[in-house]
Amino acid sequence: MFRGLKWRFIFYAAVTVFAILLLLPTLIPELPSWFTKVIPTEKIHLGLDLQGGMHLILEVESEKAIESFVERVKNNLKDDFKDKGILVGKIDREGTDQIVFEVSGEKEKWEKLLTDRYSMMQEKSSTALEKGIWKVALVLDSRQAEQIKKSAIDQALETIRNRIDQFGVSEPEITLQGTDRILIQLPGVKDPQRAINLIGQTALLEFKLVDDEGNIEEALRGRVPEGDLVLYQRSVDPKTGGVKKTPFLLKEKTLMTGDVLKDARVSLDSQFHEPYVALEFDDIGGKLFEQITGANVKKRLAIILDNNVYSAPVIQERIAGGRAQITGRFDTKEASDLAIVLRAGALPAPVKIIEQRTVGPSLGQDSIRKGIISTLVSAALIVCFMIFYYRMAGIVADIALVLNIVLTLATLAIFRATLTLPGIAGLVLSIGMAVDANILIHERIKEELRWDKTIRAAIDQGYHRAFSAIIDSNLTTLIAGIFLYQFGTGPVRGFAVTLCIGILANIFTAIYITRWVFDFITLRVGVKKLSI
C-alpha cells in the first residue's frame, strides 16, 4: 500500500497536519470551543523549572502511626482492667509495638479479656513471677501493623490533598511514590514557605486539663507527678521577634482530639478585631465537650496543637452546643492556615520533608527564553549549513529537520509529557543528531554517484546501506536514554523523554520522509542530475 508515491504523501501529510493540530493549543492561546472538543489536547506541560513552582517529597513516618495505635490500645487496656477489677501494676508501651505489664489474679480472667477484646495484640511471653503475679508482654500482630502503616499513608495522602485543595494552587500534583513517600508538585506557588508549613504540619489537636494542684517548679526540675506532663506555650513577640516559652503542667490524659471537629473558621473578635479560630464539634464531640466542661468547671482546659499549648482558658461553666474558640496572637494568615489544617484533619503520622526544590517564576521565565533562543538559533544554523553543504539535498534534510521538531513537540503534547530545561537541551541535542542520519545517507548517495551508478540506483543504495548504521546508532542512544528515564527524576527525566522521542521522530523523518522527497523529485519532477 505504501509503495506508491501518492499514498505515502497522503499518509505523511496526514501525520504532519495532525501534529500541527496537536501543537496549536501551545501556540495560540485562545481557540474556539469546537476545536477543543475534537482535538483533546492542551498546551505542552511545562516542568517546574520552566514555569516556577515547588516540588516536595515527603516521607510518612508510619512507624509513629503504629506507636500511636499501640499507645491507644495501652490506655484502653488500662481502663478495661480497672473496670473488670483486675489488679495490674504498671502498664507500659515498649518500643514501637509492644506492651508490657504485670498482672495478678487468675490467668484465665485476663487471658479471656485479651482474646475477647484485644485480638490484635499477640501474647509474646508470659512469665510467672512469685505470689501469683504474671509479667506479660504483648506484641502487635504483624499483619495488623502493615495494615496500620498502609492506611496511615493513604490517609496522609488524602489529608494533604485536602489541605492543598483549600490552599488554592492550580493543577497541583500529589502522588504516592514507592511505599511511603508522597510527591507533591505545586506549579506557580507564590509563597513556598507557607505551603511547606501547611503541608508538613501534623496538626494533632488535643484537649487536656491543666493540673493546677501540681507543683510546676518541681516538675520543671524533673520530678513530674504521676500521670502528668509538661508542655510549653510558644509565643513570638511580633515586635522583637523574640520567642518566649511558657511551661504548663498538664494531666497526661487526652480528653478529646480534633477528629470530632465538624468545622473550623476564622472570625474577628468584636472587641479588639483580632482574628481567632471558631471550632464547631460534631454530635459526639459536642456531647463530649459538654461532659468535660460540666465535670471540670473552674479548672483550665488546655488547647494543644502538635504538643504546643495554644491557650488554656478557664472553664466558666458547662458548655453545650459544641462550640469553642482558639485564640492566640495570630495574624489573619496564620489563623486561616490553622483553620485549613483543622478542617482537613490531622495527619495520622508525622511527615518529614526529604526533598524540596523550588524555582521562582522569574528564573522560570528566564529559562524558557534561553531555551527558545537556543533551539531557534541551532535550528537556523543547521538549516543554513545543510543548504550550503548539500545544496538541494540539504533543503530536503531541512524539511525533515523541521518536521522532526514538530513531531517531537506534538508527541510531548499528546502524551502530556513534561518539558523541562534539560528537556529543551535534549531537543537541541536530538536536532544535532538528527542531521547525522541525513549526512550518512547523503554521503553514501554521493559515493554511489561517484561510482557511476544511476541516480535512482544511487538513491536506493544510499538509503539501503545507510539504514543499518542509522538504526544501530540511534537505537544504542535510545537504550541509554531509556535507562536515564528509568533512573532519573524531574528535570533529567524530561531530558530523557525529549531525547528518546526526538530519536524516534528522527528515524521516521530522516529515513521515510526524505526518501519520499527524493523519490518525488526524481520520479515525478524528473530531475536528471542530483544537486547534492
Add this chain to the structure above:
Amino acid sequence: MELIRPDTRIDFIGKRKYALLISTIVILISLGSIFLHGGLKYGVDFAGGILLQIKFSKAVDISEVRNGLETIGSKEAMVQNFGGENEFLIRIEKSSEDLEALSKKIQTSLQEQFKDKTLEIRRVEVVGPKVGKDLKQKALLAVLLSFGGILIYVAFRFHTISYGLGGIVALLHDVIVTYGAISIFEIEYSLSTMAVILTIIGFSINDTIVIFDRVRENIKKLRKENLAAVMNVSINQTLGRTILTTGTVMMVVLILFFFGGPVIHDFATAMIVGLITGTYSTIYVASPVVLLWDKYVTKRMKRR
C-alpha cells in the same frame, strides 16, 4: 561540496601507538584530578544539602554574602558567582540537621540583612541525605546497565564479541575522560551532569557503530587486505561523515554553551569534552582493541 577528497588515504591505524600514549596520559590526568579533589564535587542531588540561587538588584560583592552567612553561623557554606553579576549560588553540604529549617533560617536572615538590595530567591533545593544516597546508587546503576544493554545489542548485531568489546572499552575511555573534565573544570556532579554522561555514551557508541558497520561491509569486499588496512579504508571513507556530524552536534552544543544559561552551561562544557573523546575513541581506542583481539585471539583459535 566536498570537505574531504574522496581518495584520501590517511594512515590512522598506523599511528595508533602514539594515540595509545596520548590516551594513557589523558586518562591518568583525569583519574589524577579526581583523586586529588577527593572524588567528584557532588551536587546537592547526590550529597544532600541545601542549594540557594539568589539575585540582588544592586551590586553586591561575594565577600558580603559570605560574611552574611557567617553571622548566621553557616561558615561551611560555599558561595560562588553564578550567571549574571549580582547572582550567587550558595551551597551547604550537611546531612545531620533539619535541612528545611536551616534553609528557612538562612533565607529569612539574608532577606533581613540585605533589605535595601532587594534579595530575590530564584531557586531553592533541599535534599535529605537518604534521598541523595539513593540517587547516587540509581545513577551508577543506570550507567552500568546502559553499558550492559549496549554490549548485548552490539554483540547481537555484529555477531562477534570483539566489536562489542571494542565499543565498551571506547566507552569506558570516554566516560573516564569526561569525568576527568568534570573534575578539572570543577563542575558540580549533579543529575544533569549524569545526563551528559549517558548522552556521551550514546553518542560514542553511535560513532563507533557507524565505522564498524563500514568495516563489516568492507571486509566482505576487500578479502585480500588485512584487518588493519580494511579499518584504515573504512575510517577514511567515513571521515567526511564523522567530521560533519561531530561538527554539527558541536555547533549545537556551543550554542547551548553560550546561550543556554548557567545551568545548561556546565552541561554543555562536559558535552564538548565528551564529543571530542567520543569521536577520538572510535578511531584510536575501539579499532585498536578489535585489532588486538583479532591478532591474539582469533589467530590463536585459527591455529588450533
